[in-house]
Amino acid sequence: MPRWGMVIDLDKCTGCRACETACAMENNIPIVSDDQLAMGRGITWMKVLTQVSGEFPHNKVTQVPRPCMQCDNPPCAKVCPVKATYTAEDGIVAQIYPRCIGCRYCANACPYSVKYFNYYEPNWPGDMRRQLNRDVSVRPKGVVEKCTFCHHRLQKAREIARAENRPLAEADFQPACAEICPSKAIIFGDLENQNHRVFELSRGPRASRLLEDLGTEPKVFYLKKEI
Amino acid sequence: MSDRETILAGLPQDEQDLLRPLVQTTGKFWYAAVVLGLICCFGLVSYLRQLRYGLGTTGLNQPEYWGIYIIDFVFFIGISHAGTLISAILRISNAEWRRSITRSAEFITVLVIGFGAVQPIVDLGRPDRALNIILHAQPLSPLLWDVTSIGLYFTACTIYLYLPMIPDLAIIRDRKIKMPRFYRVLALGYDGSPKHKHLLEKIIGVLAVAVIPVAISVHTVIGWIFALTLRPMWHSTIFGPYFVMGAIYSGIAALLIAMAILRKVYRLEDYFKEAHFNNMGILLLLMSCLWAYFTFAEYLTAFYGQEAAEMRTFWDKLSGRFAWPFWIMVISCSVIPFCLMCRKKTRNVRGTTIASGFVVVGMWLERFNIVVPTSVNPRLNLYQPAGYTPSWVELGIMAGTFSGFILLYMIASKFFPMVSIWELREGEESLVKLRHRVSGYLPEALSAAEARTAEAVTSP
Numbered sequence: 001m002p003r004w005g006m007v008i009d010l011d012k013c014t015g016c017r018a019c020e021t022a023c024a025m026e027n028n029i030p031i032v033s034d035d036q037l038a039m040g041r042g043i044t045w046m047k048v049l050t051q052v053s054g055e056f057p058h059n060k061v062t063q064v065p066r067p068c069m070q071c072d073n074p075p076c077a078k079v080c081p082v083k084a085t086y087t088a089e090d091g092i093v094a095q096i097y098p099r100c101i102g103c104r105y106c107a108n109a110c111p112y113s114v115k116y117f118n119y120y121e122p123n124w125p126g127d128m129r130r131q132l133n134r135d136v137s138v139r140p141k142g143v144v145e146k147c148t149f150c151h152h153r154l155q156k157a158r159e160i161a162r163a164e165n166r167p168l169a170e171a172d173f174q175p176a177c178a179e180i181c182p183s184k185a186i187i188f189g190d191l192e193n194q195n196h197r198v199f200e201l202s203r204g205p206r207a208s209r210l211l212e213d214l215g216t217e218p219k220v221f222y223l224k225k226e227i
Numbered sequence: 228m229s230d231r232e233t234i235l236a237g238l239p240q241d242e243q244d245l246l247r248p249l250v251q252t253t254g255k256f257w258y259a260a261v262v263l264g265l266i267c268c269f270g271l272v273s274y275l276r277q278l279r280y281g282l283g284t285t286g287l288n289q290p291e292y293w294g295i296y297i298i299d300f301v302f303f304i305g306i307s308h309a310g311t312l313i314s315a316i317l318r319i320s321n322a323e324w325r326r327s328i329t330r331s332a333e334f335i336t337v338l339v340i341g342f343g344a345v346q347p348i349v350d351l352g353r354p355d356r357a358l359n360i361i362l363h364a365q366p367l368s369p370l371l372w373d374v375t376s377i378g379l380y381f382t383a384c385t386i387y388l389y390l391p392m393i394p395d396l397a398i399i400r401d402r403k404i405k406m407p408r409f410y411r412v413l414a415l416g417y418d419g420s421p422k423h424k425h426l427l428e429k430i431i432g433v434l435a436v437a438v439i440p441v442a443i444s445v446h447t448v449i450g451w452i453f454a455l456t457l458r459p460m461w462h463s464t465i466f467g468p469y470f471v472m473g474a475i476y477s478g479i480a481a482l483l484i485a486m487a488i489l490r491k492v493y494r495l496e497d498y499f500k501e502a503h504f505n506n507m508g509i510l511l512l513l514m515s516c517l518w519a520y521f522t523f524a525e526y527l528t529a530f531y532g533q534e535a536a537e538m539r540t541f542w543d544k545l546s547g548r549f550a551w552p553f554w555i556m557v558i559s560c561s562v563i564p565f566c567l568m569c570r571k572k573t574r575n576v577r578g579t580t581i582a583s584g585f586v587v588v589g590m591w592l593e594r595f596n597i598v599v600p601t602s603v604n605p606r607l608n609l610y611q612p613a614g615y616t617p618s619w620v621e622l623g624i625m626a627g628t629f630s631g632f633i634l635l636y637m638i639a640s641k642f643f644p645m646v647s648i649w650e651l652r653e654g655e656e657s658l659v660k661l662r663h664r665v666s667g668y669l670p671e672a673l674s675a676a677e678a679r680t681a682e683a684v685t686s687p
Contacts, residue, residue, distance in 0.1 A: 036283070039286075039288050040288035040289050040290075040291070040613050040614075041283070041288050041289060042289070049609040049610070050609075051609055064609055066609070075456060075457050078367050078368070078455075079367075079368050079369060079370065079455065079456065080365055080368055081360050081364070081365055081368040081370035081371045081374075082356075082359040082360060082362075082363040082364075082365060083363050083365040084359075084363075099356070099359055099363060100352075100353065100356075101351050101352070101353050101354075101356045101357060101359050101360065102282070102351050102352020102353040102356075103347065103350070103351055103352075103370060104292035104293065104350075104352070105368070105370055105452075107289075107290070107292045108290075108292050108293060108456055108458065108602070109456040109457065109458075111457045111458075111606045111607065112606075112607050113289070113290045113605045113606075113607060113610060116289060117282070117287075117289065117292060117352065118281070118352070119281055119282050119283035119287070119288075120280065120281045120283040121281065140353075141281040141282075141283075141352070142281055142282065142351070142352025142353040143352055143353060144352075210607065211606065211607065214457055216457075
């Protein structure tokens, strides 16, 4: 069974936020009005966070793209009272929208705050509704959602590979953010497969994970800046 | 004078005093009931609005997922520890002064627990799917333990309220002062015979013991809902016992306020005496010391750890944006009740009521200080701290549930005597038992001498 994971090279990330946009288009993420955004209710499965360190004028800025960490030991899945969020066989932490009761306990339990709640019915201005992705369900109001590593793409790629009677290759399944990244900072693949780039990178000396000491075992690795 | 009042006038004095609220209703009662009813309606309208448009009508955001509803949930379930736990402990320990206060305490429990239990449902994004908690139960979730323990607690408390009320219901049935069929059904054919009485006392004795672990489990599990996550200042082993202690503390305070009001409006000065307030005041004093101890232990542990994520929340509470609610909580949960309750002079009706008022407010703030500051400070330091301003929908629902509780309590006092008539009468018998009990503690020589003097006093 593959163990899907992501390596993000902080040296290469320019903070262009193409991943945020690609993710929003791919996953039918609702557009939130300006005043709702000001209240802190924006939904961004992939979010580029900015870390500023050092004193002026010697500031150092790091852009940190943050998807769901897809932990091997997810604190969110433990607390969900209805098993609407759980670790699927391929290691991806799944969300069942039609079962979620909207208690937001998982959102509170996530140390990375990657879970988003639909405060209102989802909304797209003007014609935008017509370009929704048919492979991804639109979430109703009152449920929690988060990054799924574009799980619908995996399902599709797996079926195609099976039909063509060949193993799944790295290029077959790439989430939207990894696909779009212009500086190739986001690398995606099977962490246990030696032929995938993430195998080597995630085991390299530059790799680390967010809040590693919590023991959540995230499957998203960050390559630290060298310059 | 109506028929009911003629019957009432012919009853023994204690029944007259305690059953009067059942047959006479003053204009002030109706006035208060209408005002509270209107606030309830406002709460209902607020909730309908939230159902229609979603939780967007609240002030909640990301990452402040839990607000007023969860605060009220913890607060109400805390208040519910007033009744059953206190009355069970007092019953088991044979505290004779309990007799007049257990009933009013147990009523608080049963009524407030209902209002507490609906709060998480109000908080749900999809209340229509609430049954999924049973259909798709995930036994590892503390939320499921919570549903189980609150359900069990509510059932146990209702039985524990009802059973000791049966002899009083039989009195009302026999006196025919109100709705005869209603009370005939409720009294279950109790006739006061020694057999019935013995059976009833046996069941109450067993229930009083059984209800204590259930009550402790309820608030422990509520503490665990927070403590079993990795959030800074929630992930702490002290939360279980801290929540139980806080629950009992706020429960005692709520009970004292209820006693003071009942005493005034129904003129029960002879039943809720200064001695009762004094004794309850001593309990309040003990709890205020325990509260200070637990709180100090919690913050000291967090401070010495100096973990960066913890310290952000820690300083936000002590000197940051939440300094006002934090220090008001400290003053009204420890300084004011301690100063008022440690002197016998201020441990009177007025003093205990004032102290209790502060404790209730302080304990609500404590729930606020647990839920909000941690929520708005995410563990990952790449996020900016968020803010939280409750919307009028949340405040409306909060006002509605508070008034709903008071209104139901008022209505209950019109159907059931708020002081146990039969248990007070039992008090006379226990004077003899008490003599036996105390002499049982004494050395043989002294207890024999004591029995001789008792005989000399009783047989002239």
